[in-house]
Amino acid sequence: MSILVIADVKNRTVNPATCELIAAAKKIAEFKNLPIYLLIPFKNIGGDSYRSSELETYIVDLTVEQYNPCILVTHISGVINEIQATYILGLHTPFTMDYLPSLSVTKNAQCITQIQYIDIDEYITVIRGSHAGKIDQHCILNTTPAILSILPGSFEPYTINNVKNREIKTIPIPEEEKSVNCRFITKDMQDTSLDEAEVIIGAGKGIGSKENISLLYELAKVFPHSAVAGSRIVCDYGWLPYSKQIGITGKSISSKVYIACAISGSSQHVAGIKGAKTIIAINKDPYAPIFNVSHYGVVADIFEFIPQFINFVNEND
Amino acid sequence: MQHKLKVLVCIKQVPDSNAVVRIKDGIPEYDDNTVYVINRYDEYALEEALQLKDRNVTSHIHTISVGPERVQKALRRSLEMGADEAFHVHIDEVAANNPLIVAQTITQFAHNSYDIIFTGVMSEDAMNQYTGQLIAAMLQYNYATGVTELLLNNDTITITRELDARESMQYELRIPCVISIQSSINKPRYPALSNVLRARKQEINIIKPDMTIPIIQTHCYFTMPQRITQCHFIEGSMSQKVSKLYTILHKNAIL
Ligand SMILES: Cc1cc2nc3c(=O)[nH]c(=O)nc-3n(C[C@H](O)[C@H](O)[C@H](O)COP(=O)(O)OP(=O)(O)OC[C@H]3O[C@@H](n4cnc5c(N)ncnc54)[C@H](O)[C@@H]3O)c2cc1C
Ligand SMILES: Nc1ncnc2c1ncn2[C@@H]1O[C@H](COP(=O)(O)O)[C@@H](O)[C@H]1O
Numbered sequence: 081m082s083i084l085v086i087a088d089v090k091n092r093t094v095n096p097a098t099c100e101l102i103a104a105a106k107k108i109a110e111f112k113n114l115p116i117y118l119l120i121p122f123k124n125i126g127g128d129s130y131r132s133s134e135l136e137t138y139i140v141d142l143t144v145e146q147y148n149p150c151i152l153v154t155h156i157s158g159v160i161n162e163i164q165a166t167y168i169l170g171l172h173t174p175f176t177m178d179y180l181p182s183l184s185v186t187k188n189a190q191c192i193t194q195i196q197y198i199d200i201d202e203y204i205t206v207i208r209g210s211h212a213g214k215i216d217q218h219c220i221l222n223t224t225p226a227i228l229s230i231l232p233g234s235f236e237p238y239t240i241n242n243v244k245n246r247e248i249k250t251i252p253i254p255e256e257e258k259s260v261n262c263r264f265i266t267k268d269m270q271d272t273s274l275d276e277a278e279v280i281i282g283a284g285k286g287i288g289s290k291e292n293i294s295l296l297y298e299l300a301k302v303f304p305h306s307a308v309a310g311s312r313i314v315c316d317y318g319w320l321p322y323s324k325q326i327g328i329t330g331k332s333i334s335s336k337v338y339i340a341c342a343i344s345g346s347s348q349h350v351a352g353i354k355g356a357k358t359i360i361a362i363n364k365d366p367y368a369p370i371f372n373v374s375h376y377g378v379v380a381d382i383f384e385f386i387p388q389f390i391n392f393v394n395e396n397d
Numbered sequence: 398m399q400h401k402l403k404v405l406v407c408i409k410q411v412p413d414s415n416a417v418v419r420i421k422d423g424i425p426e427y428d429d430n431t432v433y434v435i436n437r438y439d440e441y442a443l444e445e446a447l448q449l450k451d452r453n454v455t456s457h458i459h460t461i462s463v464g465p466e467r468v469q470k471a472l473r474r475s476l477e478m479g480a481d482e483a484f485h486v487h488i489d490e491v492a493a494n495n496p497l498i499v500a501q502t503i504t505q506f507a508h509n510s511y512d513i514i515f516t517g518v519m520s521e522d523a524m525n526q527y528t529g530q531l532i533a534a535m536l537q538y539n540y541a542t543g544v545t546e547l548l549l550n551n552d553t554i555t556i557t558r559e560l561d562a563r564e565s566m567q568y569e570l571r572i573p574c575v576i577s578i579q580s581s582i583n584k585p586r587y588p589a590l591s592n593v594l595r596a597r598k599q600e601i602n603i604i605k606p607d608m609t610i611p612i613i614q615t616h617c618y619f620t621m622p623q624r625i626t627q628c629h630f631i632e633g634s635m636s637q638k639v640s641k642l643y644t645i646l647h648k649n650a651i652l
Contacts, residue, residue, distance in 0.1 A: 181527030185534035220616040262568040
């Protein structure tokens, strides 16, 4: 029995956050006394640098341009059989989530996604947000195999030790399977206003309409070097342009202050705000998950609180 | 396209984002006054299907929802938006949140009857992000997830799937296939009056699932969230909250 860690891919190279995955795997490995194997799902994505890693490593003989989830599933299943993997871990990103869950069908395994914590007690318990992140779901890994996706940013990255004379094993793919021709499209990100701002005001769906965003521009005005950004929903609705979206599929910020206004705090949004030094949340729901990651919380209706706050600042400055 | 496409759209009904959930006897429970809506990503999926219908390349659009009685309201709404027929697989609340059961029942229903099965990329309540992948694996169909653009060719579909803020990938998908839709792909329509009137008279087909297939059950329990950073809640009357926040920002040289 063993643990298989599947490297994630970002910008067509191995995602460095793969080391967070290895950290998660280590936790299980120490408890269960199992070896960890690393699988790099493509060639030419920098996987060769794992040649002397302490982990036995496999590389699939496919280029990223030959990507097809079904091919990967078939051949990763083969590796799982070979090493008798009982825990299969991937990063919870759109890239890996495309094919990782399908392994649960071929392997008749339980699949638990978006894991934020691993608790080791008598059993291994993985913890994830559920019910729109409003409550925690604790899943006991009572059967194997288990397919697990780990939310980026949840574990301190593990530093891989080097050893000598380790060979990477290549997983051959028959030529006829390599037919898919996948193209990558890269957007240029010209809007740098969020990189430069010291205070960022985040607009959530609770703002209600495009017109109401003006309230947040008013709030932004009381701070020097500020900018207004938003959640994905706000951009989907056209209330702000996509260049102002914060989160896993938007910008990551590292401002001094982030003020989340009527934002629930979904894990996809939170992934983009962890770099902010101080996080303040204003939300009318005292149980909104945004408070779990905030330094200061104000339980209030933004339409009452923000106008009064702006007045107060103007009177006292 | 050689022939007209038969399309199925998977619709989950979920509590709206204002819903209050508590844990009672270890089981999550929503307030009685909770408002249920179509999962947002499924609205985008349905709209994508309806745009194919508008272009006259489909023979029919069916919708399916797996869950308790209440989900019929979401299916009714799908008919109002323009779906041709709706199917309700009647199962309890707990089973409706188990992706293996949901995928299994949708697979049984769909077997070889559809060219494209649309799902949302994620259900807003359970947030599993994999029911579509399971359906595809069970049917052994091609699939794509997180799709933000879709272009119909002769016998393939060119899909664009979003990876992160900067990068997307694009490739050709053969029919039959399962496609999971990400937001930003379109703007879902409001129901036209003629469709609303038609939908009012229409029956929703009720299906009994085959629940004899063994399913791996994960043992779960629920708790209120653990606060990661101790959040300092600013308490008091509204004006006290205002002045307290001001003081904090002032002390930290932000204001
Ligand atoms: C693959 C994937 C990638 C994604 N990427 C991103 C991403 O990069 N960024 C992102 O933001 N999202 C992303 N999402 C979407 C994400 O899951 C959530 O849907 C989104 O973040 C929710 O936005 P929100 O908080 O504005 O809205 P909601 O979740 O609807 O929350 C609204 C909040 O406003 C509060 N509220 C309402 N009215 C008021 C009021 N008057 N005063 C005070 N509070 C009020 C409510 O209590 C609630 O907490 C992604 C989803 C998927 C599946
Ligand atoms: N109970 C259900 N009934 C119908 N479709 C569902 C159900 N649960 C999930 N789905 C579909 O699967 C998608 C992904 O859900 P999930 O895997 O739970 O995040 C949703 O957007 C729906 O399209």
